[in-house]
Amino acid sequence: MNPFTKLSPVQWFRWILGILTFLATLYLLLHWLLPAGRSKTKLTRSDIAILSSILATQPDSTLLKDSDPSDTTRRKTAATPSAPGSQTTGSSSTATDDRLTPLQRGRILGYIAATYELEKSDSLVVNNWIRLFDKRSDLIRSLSNFVFPVRSYFWLYDGSLYAEIIFWTWFGLIASLLYSVSEALRGGVKAFDRNEIWVHIAKFFYAPLCALVIFLGLSLAIGEKEVIERIEYSPNQVLVAFLMGFFSGRLIELLQGLKNLVFPGGAGTPEAEKATPAEKTASPEPTADDIRKAIEELGPGLRLQFPNVVGLALQTKQTAGQPTGQLSILFEVRQKVAGITTGKIPDTLPFTTPDGRRVLIPTDVQEVGDIRFAAYTPGNPIHSNLPTAPGGSIRRQSLTNWGTLGLRLRGNQKDYVLSCYHVLCADLLQAGTTSVANQTNLPVVAPGTGGSPAPIGSVTDGRFDPESDFALVELTNAAAVGRFPAGQTQGFFDILFQPGDSLVGRTAVMIGAKSNRQEGKILAPYQEGDFILPGLTAKSMKGLIKTERLADEGDSGAAVFIEENNRKRVVGILIGFSNEASYVMPVSKFCLDHGVDLP
Numbered sequence: 001m002n003p004f005t006k007l008s009p010v011q012w013f014r015w016i017l018g019i020l021t022f023l024a025t026l027y028l029l030l031h032w033l034l035p036a037g038r039s040k041t042k043l044t045r046s047d048i049a050i051l052s053s054i055l056a057t058q059p060d061s062t063l064l065k066d067s068d069p070s071d072t073t074r075r076k077t078a079a080t081p082s083a084p085g086s087q088t089t090g091s092s093s094t095a096t097d098d099r100l101t102p103l104q105r106g107r108i109l110g111y112i113a114a115t116y117e118l119e120k121s122d123s124l125v126v127n128n129w130i131r132l133f134d135k136r137s138d139l140i141r142s143l144s145n146f147v148f149p150v151r152s153y154f155w156l157y158d159g160s161l162y163a164e165i166i167f168w169t170w171f172g173l174i175a176s177l178l179y180s181v182s183e184a185l186r187g188g189v190k191a192f193d194r195n196e197i198w199v200h201i202a203k204f205f206y207a208p209l210c211a212l213v214i215f216l217g218l219s220l221a222i223g224e225k226e227v228i229e230r231i232e233y234s235p236n237q238v239l240v241a242f243l244m245g246f247f248s249g250r251l252i253e254l255l256q257g258l259k260n261l262v263f264p265g266g267a268g269t270p271e272a273e274k275a276t277p278a279e280k281t282a283s284p285e286p287t288a289d290d291i292r293k294a295i296e297e298l299g300p301g302l303r304l305q306f307p308n309v310v311g312l313a314l315q316t317k318q319t320a321g322q323p324t325g326q327l328s329i330l331f332e333v334r335q336k337v338a339g340i341t342t343g344k345i346p347d348t349l350p351f352t353t354p355d356g357r358r359v360l361i362p363t364d365v366q367e368v369g370d371i372r373f374a375a376y377t378p379g380n381p382i383h384s385n386l387p388t389a390p391g392g393s394i395r396r397q398s399l400t401n402w403g404t405l406g407l408r409l410r411g412n413q414k415d416y417v418l419s420c421y422h423v424l425c426a427d428l429l430q431a432g433t434t435s436v437a438n439q440t441n442l443p444v445v446a447p448g449t450g451g452s453p454a455p456i457g458s459v460t461d462g463r464f465d466p467e468s469d470f471a472l473v474e475l476t477n478a479a480a481v482g483r484f485p486a487g488q489t490q491g492f493f494d495i496l497f498q499p500g501d502s503l504v505g506r507t508a509v510m511i512g513a514k515s516n517r518q519e520g521k522i523l524a525p526y527q528e529g530d531f532i533l534p535g536l537t538a539k540s541m542k543g544l545i546k547t548e549r550l551a552d553e554g555d556s557g558a559a560v561f562i563e564e565n566n567r568k569r570v571v572g573i574l575i576g577f578s579n580e581a582s583y584v585m586p587v588s589k590f591c592l593d594h595g596v597d598l599p
Contacts, residue, residue, distance in 0.1 A: 249356020
């Protein structure tokens with residue numbers, strides 16, 4: 001029995017945040033209460049250049065007065081000039097000039113102590129090392145290899161290093177869990193698998209243990225002292241420990257690989273350790289979040305690999321037209337080809353999740369024809385009389401193609417309406433312009449066809465990219481646009497912050513200028529595909545919600561909503577359709593970015 005069945009993904013997300021807060025507080029307290037950390041470092045090229053200039057200064061009589069008084073030979077040599085006619089050899093002069101004076105030793109120590117944070121004992125170590133040299137040339141040659149202890153915020157010295165490894169492995173693990181759970185929160189059907197909580201808890205124990213084993217193994221396996229010192233006292237260990245926690249699943253795979261190297265299977269392998277072929281191919285059941293990630297990562301390549309594919313969706317697999325309850329990647333194809341062998345879509349797709357799990361994702365295939373944007377050029381819309389309202393037709397004054405007025409919005413003490421960029425800015429899209437901002441010269445009219453209706457406003461902002469197809473119209477005649485005809489709206493259904501399985505299977509309602517009111521089930525919380533617009537190459541769109549077919553040409557921009565307690569919650573606006581489905585773009589983020597909301 002799973003004790004976490006009543007634990008929601010939001011509650012588990014809060015638990016992870018609480019654990020992070022506790023561990024971070026404990027880590028900071030320990031660093032505050034216990035002695036400062038220690039590390040080792042080496043002089044930089046800049047340091048060596050400065051110290052070399054100090055040592056290059058020729059010793060004079062003043063410097064030699066600071067030398068050891070017992071050194072009578074040096075005192076006599078420096079203080080007594082050569083007698084006239086006497087011969088002084090070059091070698092003896094060079095030897096004298098190369099002597100290292102106590103003043104130079106003091107300057108070297110002073111520079112290092114001023115540049116680096118040294119404890120008193122560390123200064124003594126540096127001083128004793130400098131005193132090993134009598135010649136400046138020898139000291140200059142040795143500076144680049146000198147490794148000395150310094151103060152550090154991190155514990156990188158001796159046994160305290162392992163405490164840092166444990167803490168930073170935990171921090172990396174928590175970052176990974178926050179990422180995976182937050183992504184599951186915006187996923188689709190059954191995006192959050194409560195059985196995964198057992199795995200999350202186990203990682204808090206095995207991740208730091210495995211990290212410690214790997215660090216110890218490296219220190220024992222590497223025999224070169226210089227390499228060991230570079231590893232043992234480098235702050236990079238903190239980064240490595242964090243990465244081991246973040247990719248703890250890959251860490252286990254690494255240890256499994258080492259097992260096969262150290263203990264290769266053979267005739268003497270115990271029966272309990274021998275895996276059957278089925279066990280070798282077994283993989284954990286992919287979650288909705290895994291499948292969505294796979295579509296995002298693999299989608300463009302899959303559509304190139306299988307040219308007949310026009311879209312991919314996170315959708316329940318069907319057998320004989322009936323849903324099986326198994327999540328899959330649905331390949332939407334232009335046409336099913338019987339008996340195909342070359343280029344056949346596989347039954348499963350292998351995928352490695354961001355947290356290192358390897359899953360096999362089932363696939364399904366559906367013939368949908370082409371996916372088209374739902375703008376329309378010929379014919380008359382149904383709603384063509386002013387005052388108009390959401391669901392009425394709308395077009396640019398200078399264009400003939402029209403679509404649907406989707407939403408009435410308000411923000412910054414102004415009134416707006418929202419439709420699709422490919423409807424209201426089709427000419428700009430043809431010219432390669434994919435965004436507009438602070439415009440005043442793009443007048444918009446409603447109804448969409450017939451006569452010369454007066455403008456109701458102008459497109460002020462718009463954006464067209466794989467995740468956006470929006471045009472925002474600032475109204476100059478607010479009285480020309482009425483309220484939502486289907487009743488009071490409660491707000492947006494934001495799929496980014498609510499579980500996708502609460503949306504899939506519910507009834508979506510659309511009010512379009514061509515199709516009027518239509519209803520259909522929501523089929524998938526995530527779809528991406530290549531959409532056709534006449535005169536342009538196919539445009540890749542993603543992050544869409546897929547429904548049963550609601551729309552026809554002329555319905556682009558129509559608001560799509562679900563009903564809750566006799567109120568409407570807007571899911572998004574319709575942008576396209578195929579023979580089998582309609583596609584809706586979530587709108588809440590665009591409205592938030594532009595400071596507008598439902599009135």
